[in-house]
Amino acid sequence: MNTSLEHFLLPVNSTVQNALKVIDQNAQGICFIVDEFQRPVGILTDGDLRRAFLNGTKLQDGxxxxxxxNFTVLPFDTHTDIINGNLNQKIKHIPLVDQDGRLVDFANKFRTKRIPIMQPQLSGNELAYVSDCITSGWISSQGSYVKRFEEAFTKYCQMPYALAVSNGTTSLHLALVSLGIGAGDEVIIPDFTFAATINAILYTGAVPVIVDVxxxxxxxDPICIKKAITPKTKAIMPVHIYGHAADMDVIMEIANEHQLFVIEDSAEALGSTYHDQPIGSFGDVSSFSFFGNKTITTGEGGMLLFKDKAVYERAAILRDHGMSKNKRYWHDMIGFNYRMTNMQAAVGVAQMERVDDIVYHxxxxxQFYDQALRKYPSLQLHGEKDHTTNSYWLYTFLIKESSKFNREELAERLAKNGIETRPTFYPMHSMPIYAKYGRKEDxxxxIYISETGLSLPSYADITMEELENVTAAIATAFTTIAFNQIEN
Ligand SMILES: Cc1ncc(COP(=O)(O)O)c(C=O)c1O
Structure with a gap:
């Protein structure tokens, strides 16, 4: 049985014999008739064909x-419940179209669920704890869950002090400001990261210095860090990208030698380790994000971990409008409102109860993807360097330049099978607003990782059936894309 979309399509100028062939090959008793732009214009089932033959239709008729x-069409991102609500005894197949009306997928009772790249797991105590906030009235940033969430983090990451904040970008900004970094300072960052890393530095007036990975x-790359150090350098901000630990021993050695701060951007690496030590426990400060697609989530949210009590205390004041701890409504510093609400923290506490389970899955x-994809020489898997364990925020691989097809072709194939993928981040220097902070030649x-990387569905409760669907679709793509190229 062939379930990918191309086995169901038939151009509108085809014959009945062509339709029979398509239906025979996909073995599902149906084909979708499309116009030159791949917009659905009709549906034909094996029942329709039988009735047509009884009425005298010939094989060569159009x-x-x-x-x-007359058929139902829905947008491809329609919620599963709505799709299910439209399927019935009469409507057994629904074409799903993109915003241009092009047929990109279809649903039937066995095929209503798309496989997203990420989705949160909120099946533990999340609802009970949020309900507790609401029934008790403790919904803003005062309340016991914020402290409980911070404590859970200090324990998990083995750091002495923690502050929950509003998101992973405000947390990076607060880290820099509480370390006293500002105008005239330079902070070294990797080119391959999410823009929040560089934006946080720019908010402070400091200059980001972009280096390679x-x-x-x-x-x-620690060698690139060394080359980029100047008398103005104040800090290094490694990013544990896609869950892989940066080389922290070497980075800390460089930082100690040159008396630089280290801020770990650990937004994507909760649960990863380096030399058996949790990510987030190496730098002076480390920062996490709990956006909806992160390893654990609070909807929006972030966490800062500190080694030094004085820096932590300064950050706590800055988080709360810069207000004095001893004199209410007296402001010693120009602070921010970067607090996390008790409701967000309630979700966070429930998530931390299951963090080991989430990371395990x-x-x-x-492991499953590695095993299935290792056999393709044109893929470069991310994996783990010695002495690291990766919590695989998003399972991501590179499609080597020598491959017969590129990432976009593979992504399109998977999308047609209802599988969401995501290309890797753009390099920071490639965007005009950041171009002056790095040199393309270096x-x-x-650039290579950015142009060739693709992430696969990676949510902790993905089922074995879904995983097998993803790897089967990749296997089909390898066969059919390569085959088409030989034919052309
Ligand atoms: C590496 C990195 N740093 C920082 C952030 C910012 O986190 P947030 O979206 O919570 O502001 C993210 C994620 O979004 C990220 O991936």
Missing amino acids: VEYIMNR DLTSWTI KRKIA LKNS
Whole structure:
């Protein structure tokens, strides 16, 4: 049985014999008739064909005379419940179209669920704890869950002090400001990251200095850090990208030698380790994000971890409008409102109760993908460097330049099978607003990873059936894309 979309399509100028062939090959008793732009114009089932033959239709007649023009169409991102609500005894197949009306997928009772790249797991105590906030009235940033969430983090990451904040970008900004970094300072960052890393530095008036990454771990290359240090350098901000730990021993050594601060951007790496020590426990300050697609989520949210009590205390004041701890409504510093609400923290506490389980499943997913994809020489898997464990925020691989097809072709194939994928981040220097902070000639690895990387569905409760669907669709893509190229 062939379930990918191309086995169901038939151009509107085809014959009844062509339709029979398509239906025979997909073995599902149906085909979708499309116009030159791949917009659905009719549906034909094996039942329609039988009835047409009884009425005298011949094999060489056109399908347009017998196809069913009256059918339900839905946008491809329609919620599963709504799709299910439209399926019934009469409507057994629903074409799903993109914003241009092009047929990109279809649903039937066995095929209503798309496989997203990420989705949160909120099946523990999340609802009970949020209900507790609401029934008790403790919904803003005062309330016991904020402290409980912070404590859970200090324990999990083995750091002495924690502050919950409003998101992973405000947390990076607060980290920099509480370390006293500002105008005239330079902060070294990797080119391959999400824009929040560089934006946080720019908010402070400091200058980001963009350097290249290592081709295996995709994290900041320590050799490039060394070359970028100047008398103005104040800090290094490694990013544990896609869950892979940066080379923290070497980075800390460089930082100690040059008396630089280290701020770990750990937004994507909760649960990863380096030399058996949790990510987030190496730098002076480390920062996490709990956006909806992160390893654990609070909807929006962030966390800062500190080694030094004085820096933590300063950050706590800055988080709360810069207000004095001893004199209410007296402001010693120009602060921010970067607090997390008790309701967000309530979700966070429930998530931390299951963090080990979530990370365990994400590592199992990576193992499954690794095993299935290792056999393709044109893929470069991310994996783990020695002495690291990856929590695989998003399972991501590179499609080598030598491959017969590129990432976009593979992504399109998977999308047609209802599988969401995501290309890797753009390199920071490639965007005009950041171009002056790095030199393209020095950033080759970052460019390569950015142009060839693709992430697969990676949520902790993905089912074995869904995982098998993803790897089967990749296998089909390898066969059919390569085959088409030989034919052309
Ligand atoms: C590496 C990195 N840093 C920082 C952030 C910012 O986090 P947030 O979206 O919570 O502001 C993100 C994620 O979005 C990220 O991936």
